[in-house]
Amino acid sequence: MDLGTVAVIGGGVIGSLVARQIVDQHPDSTVLLLDRDAVGCGASRRSAGLHFPRGASERVRRMSGYSQEFYEKLKADQPDAPIYAVGMSVLSQASRGDLEGIYTEPVRRNDSPAALDACGAEVRLPADMSVWDVRGAQYADVHRMVQAVVTGLRPRVGVREGVRVTALEPGGRGVGISLSTGERLTVDRVVLAPGPWLGAPAWADLVAPMGARIKKIVALHIDQPVAETDRAFVFHDEDAFLLPLAYRGHWLFSYTCRDWDVDPDQVGADLDARDVERAQECLSRYAPSLAPRCTSGRVFCDAYSVSGQPLVRRLDPDGRVVFAGAANGSGYRLAPAIAAEAVQLFEKSVKGNVR
Ligand SMILES: Cc1cc2nc3c(=O)[nH]c(=O)nc-3n(C[C@H](O)[C@H](O)[C@H](O)COP(=O)(O)OP(=O)(O)OC[C@H]3O[C@@H](n4cnc5c(N)ncnc54)[C@H](O)[C@@H]3O)c2cc1C
Structure with a gap:
């Protein structure tokens, strides 16, 4: 056509x-x-470039599945494409049923005491939360x-x-x-x-x-070595995640910034004291030893629909x-x-x- x-x-x-x-x-x-x-x-x-196989609505779950297949094919056709598979552990208070309604890949509860060990980051499990392993995650140098x-x-x-x-x-x-x-x-x-x-x-x-409105997005960098086997941690209830960026040799922590109606020509690329404080506060609930090390990162914004x-x-x-x-x-x-x-x-x- x-x-x-x-x-x-x-x-x-x-x-x-x-x-x-x-x-x-x-x-x-x-x-x-x-x-x-x-x-x-x-x-x-500035994107962290994380793909998690999930969606809060039927349409977004369908889009997520379509995109996952697209990127898998792109990587198969062009093995040097900067797209990297990563294991993913989801920490949440949500039930299996709730998570299965959101994630498009099977969620497998991981009750092993070692679930959070040997994953590179020093993550602890808050009370009332479980760890769920999910396949299909990848991240890219966008x-x-x-x-x-x-x-x-x-x-x-x-x-x-x-x-x-x-x-x-x-x-x-x-x-x-x-x-x-x-x-x-x-x-x-x-x-x-x-x-x-x-x-x-x-x-x-x-x-x-x-x-649609524009919201600031902030992700912090953590100077912590990354091994190829390290997993991403999704703090589902906070809409935050820790990602081992192997291609850059450090970890990244993304949390939900709530600064709305910013101007992309004004927001700048620099973190301010409040960004760092809010990130450290959120991460300290999961990885207290890493939180004080969130002292650099990336800032920009994106468009959000109603x-x-x-x-x-x-x-x-x-x-x-x-x-x-x-x-x-x-x-x-x-x-x-x-x-x-x-x-x-x-x-x-x-x-x-x-x-
Ligand atoms: C810190 C951060 C972390 C993120 N992490 C993730 C993540 O982990 N996973 C994920 O899926 N997404 C993530 N995102 C979101 C994702 O990066 C964006 O949704 C995505 O990059 C938007 O792509 P886009 O093509 O719509 O916009 P852009 O990449 O902004 O492209 C828009 C283009 O339009 C051009 N343009 C604007 N005005 C004009 C004009 N007048 N004339 C000509 N050209 C113009 C701009 O120069 C720009 O290149 C993150 C974003 C940020 C900022």
Whole structure:
């Protein structure tokens, strides 16, 4: 199917996988990938890149399963892709039934006193919690993965970096796009994958009705050696995790930061005292010896939807502009499924002769 000329705005993990899926599935289409920066340098650059096989709704569980298979195939086809399988132990007060309703892989209770030993990190089990082993987890160097995906796309996709979209004007016959270079394009369709830049003047009015908001995300780095056999620990009830980042040689602790309505151009890359204090307080409940060692890390933000599910939807009456994002801090692990849904919306439009 020829989708015509499609501009993908935003070369993060979502936009780059959208571009890839279009040229793989509809090779007669012409695809342009536009980014105001170098590709992969938005939220994707700071991502912890953890995939856990779970979802709070049926749709997200389906998306999680689809994405897991996509990444497994990518790794099988390209063994040097920066995607690494990791064991995962979930600590929670939840019952087996509750966890089975959320995780898409079998959860196996691990009552062995050694469940938390020999896992690299010094984790203890709070009272009333159990340890559950879950398969299917992996993590990625998302920044490097996006670079690799886009490098592979270059023969088939026009990649324009350092080019900001300054206006986006959908109409009955096409979509007008103005660029910071002064150039003006008209394309048949647009996928808007702007990560946390929802407030950009070019599309702020188009995306405002979705009600998505921007939240800061903080992850701390811990200088603790990592062995290939170390496992990730998910502190399910806190929405936090400890991840052995073998490719960087240190551990990472992610907790839920509750700073809303931040501006991606203002949030900066530096931790402040409150970030460190809140992370240490959370981690001290599980790994008191590691908590004081959380003194560095990474900070950025992401777009969050009202429903808690990623947003993939048409923004104009003709269905020429599709938004793909607001993945609620799970944009790496759900990106392949988000991309697939965006492409499906265009396929439906073309079948309905909306061009
Ligand atoms: C610290 C941290 C830890 C995280 N950990 C995880 C995790 O463990 N697992 C997980 O699944 N997710 C995680 N996430 C979330 C995940 O990284 C994001 O959901 C994902 O990277 C979003 O991808 P994206 O393509 O939507 O956005 P981005 O990667 O932000 O890409 C958007 C792109 O749009 C471009 N752009 C913006 N405005 C314009 C314009 N006007 N013109 C042209 N281009 C424009 C930007 O330059 C950017 O490259 C984490 C995020 C952070 C910050």
